[in-house]
Amino acid sequence: MTECAVCGRNSNLPRTCRPCRNRIRGLLLGLPEAVVQTWMARHRVQRGTNGERVSASKEAPIPLRMDVLNLLGPSADAVLTGEDQEGPVPVVGVLSAWSDLAAEQTCQKPVSHTVSALTQFLVDHVEWACRQEWVADFAVELEGLLKTLRKVSGIEPVRILLPVTCPTCDLRTMVREEGSGWAAECRYCSVVKLSAREYAQLVAEQAQAVSTPGEV
Numbered sequence: 511m512t513e514c515a516v517c518g519r520n521s522n523l524p525r526t527c528r529p530c531r532n533r534i535r536g537l538l539l540g541l542p543e544a545v546v547q548t549w550m551a552r553h554r555v556q557r558g559t560n561g562e563r564v565s566a567s568k569e570a571p572i573p574l575r576m577d578v579l580n581l582l583g584p585s586a587d588a589v590l591t592g593e594d595q596e597g598p599v600p601v602v603g604v605l606s607a608w609s610d611l612a613a614e615q616t617c618q619k620p621v622s623h624t625v626s627a628l629t630q631f632l633v634d635h636v637e638w639a640c641r642q643e644w645v646a647d648f649a650v651e652l653e654g655l656l657k658t659l660r661k662v663s664g665i666e667p668v669r670i671l672l673p674v675t676c677p678t679c680d681l682r683t684m685v686r687e688e689g690s691g692w693a694a695e696c697r698y699c700s701v702v703k704l705s706a707r708e709y710a711q712l713v714a715e716q717a718q719a720v721s722t723p724g725e726v
């Protein structure tokens with residue numbers, strides 16, 4: 511048994527546990543879609559005040575959102591079309607730094623710096639990456655990147671309230687959040703993050719408590 515470098519729980523795999531490995535893979539797989547959503551949000555939402563008519567004939571340029579452009583870079587189109595691009599692009603910058611490190615440490619050529627190529631390379635090496643001493647930083651940066659992309663695109667992940675109570679705070683605060691990679695997590699207790707198997711076990715325990723209330 512080793513302690514997982516990402517979540518701190520016991521793991522029978524080196525350095526990181528199975529749920530964390532699956533979750534990191536899930537974060538990588540969710541990145542291209544989050545980039546597309548962010549790119550779609552580059553135009554400011556135009557809200558006319560009540561009763562005001564927007565004249566189509568004036569053709570004022572729609573202002574672009576600087577936060578989106580800063581995040582995706584001036585050649586963000588290339589990110590989506592898969593073309594090579596130049597210049598500093600934060601999303602690509604984060605991914606390429608990790609991808610280049612992985613390529614160097616596994617004696618391979620670096621892959622092209624596009625979101626699709628980089629995420630694919632990192633997905634292909636995720637089991638290897640999860641055994642490296644930098645895996646905790648890698649996980650934190652991927653989470654941060656997805657969180658930033660979601661915030662800028664304004665698309666909240668779907669969150670389903672689950673019919674169980676949190677094993678730590680005992681409140682009905684367990685949710686399943688799209689793209690988080692966890693089957694269940696508590697909205698208040700950051701340490702409560704359950705894999706599919708752990709969640710099934712929790713459901714079974716609580717179902718038993720409901721059917722035999724006298725014993726609890």
Ligand SMILES: [Zn+2]
Nearest residue numbers: 514517527530
């Ligand atoms: Zn873990």
Ligand SMILES: [Zn+2]
Nearest residue numbers: 676679696699
């Ligand atoms: Zn809780």
